[in-house]
Amino acid sequence: xxxxxxxxxxxxxxxxxxxxxxxxxxxxxxxxxxxxxxxxxxxxxxxxxxxxxxxxxxxxxxxxxxxxxxxxxxxxxxxxxxxxxxxxxxxxxxxxxxxxxxxxxxxxxxxxxx
Amino acid sequence: xxxxxxxxxxxxxxxxxxxxxxxxxxxxxxxxxxxxxxxxxxxxxxxxxxxxxxxxxxxxxxxxxxxxxxxxxxxxxxxxxxxxxxxxxxxxxxxxxxxxxxxxxxxxxxx
Numbered sequence: 001x002x003x004x005x006x007x008x009x010x011x012x013x014x015x016x017x018x019x020x021x022x023x024x025x026x027x028x029x030x031x032x033x034x035x036x037x038x039x040x041x042x043x044x045x046x047x048x049x050x051x052x053x054x055x056x057x058x059x060x061x062x063x064x065x066x067x068x069x070x071x072x073x074x075x076x077x078x079x080x081x082x083x084x085x086x087x088x089x090x091x092x093x094x095x096x097x098x099x100x101x102x103x104x105x106x107x108x109x110x111x112x113x114x
Numbered sequence: 115x116x117x118x119x120x121x122x123x124x125x126x127x128x129x130x131x132x133x134x135x136x137x138x139x140x141x142x143x144x145x146x147x148x149x150x151x152x153x154x155x156x157x158x159x160x161x162x163x164x165x166x167x168x169x170x171x172x173x174x175x176x177x178x179x180x181x182x183x184x185x186x187x188x189x190x191x192x193x194x195x196x197x198x199x200x201x202x203x204x205x206x207x208x209x210x211x212x213x214x215x216x217x218x219x220x221x222x223x224x225x
Contacts, residue, residue: 004157033213043158043203043215056210091157098211102148105157 004106006092012112018080021109023092024073031098034067034077035091037108043091049075050098082113117141118206120216127223133191135219137204142185144206144214149178149189152201152218161202162189194223 005024013019025032033048047057052069060067064083069075079086089110093103119138127133137147145166150158164171164178164187171178177190191198204216 042217045212048212056212093157102160102163103213105150105159107155107157 004092004094004104006090006106006109008109009107010110010112012114013082014114015083016081017113018078019082019086019111019113021077021090021092021111023075023077023106025075025092025094026104027073029094029096029104031095031101031103032069032075033093033095033103034075035093035105037089037091046077048098079111082111084113087111087113116217117144117208118204118214118216120202120204120219122219123217124220124222127194127221129196129223129225130193133189133194133198133221133223135189135191135202135204135221137187137189137216139185139187139206141206141208142182143209146207147178147180147187148205148207148213149176150203150205150215152203158203191221194221196223196225199223 007022030051034046035043036046037043046059047067048055049069067077089108091105091108093105095101095103117140148163149161151161152158162173162176162178164180169180180187199222201218201220203218205213
């Protein structure tokens, strides 16, 4: 298995632009997670899905952030409009189940908003 | 509110010696803990886990110890190797099924 795939690996954009991050989870995994890593806040959960349905989006910082999972093999995290403080590494992870199960992480997308 | 804390941002150890990484948590309801290892420009990878019904779990050179009364866990790596140099994250599942991460400890193993 190729593992969790994320694209792009790096994204540089200007403030106000829309940014879309993409994730393909491991086949057969029912749970998909989006995390953000920053120096100040560390690794924090933004949102997670179970069987393509958003379960908990309490970590999404603002309405500028949205996430979708149209099918079991694809998810997007969108920021519109982007701001410099959104600059971070965004990770996608997937797992067979929640609570007590290993999560498999993708390589991350490094986002820089100028 | 930092529910999972790794108070040492960095640790330097000589090759062949033991590395001990520490982690404290505040919520006594946490019942499953994991350690992840992260290399630069890569995502975290799972290393070892422990359930609250155990106080020790071992996998090769890696051993995790859990002290529930102290709300403390530690990861022991012995013997340490240069390839172990990475950032290590402690994490705990909360009651809602979310994984809460510590801030990480950067381990440097010197030849």
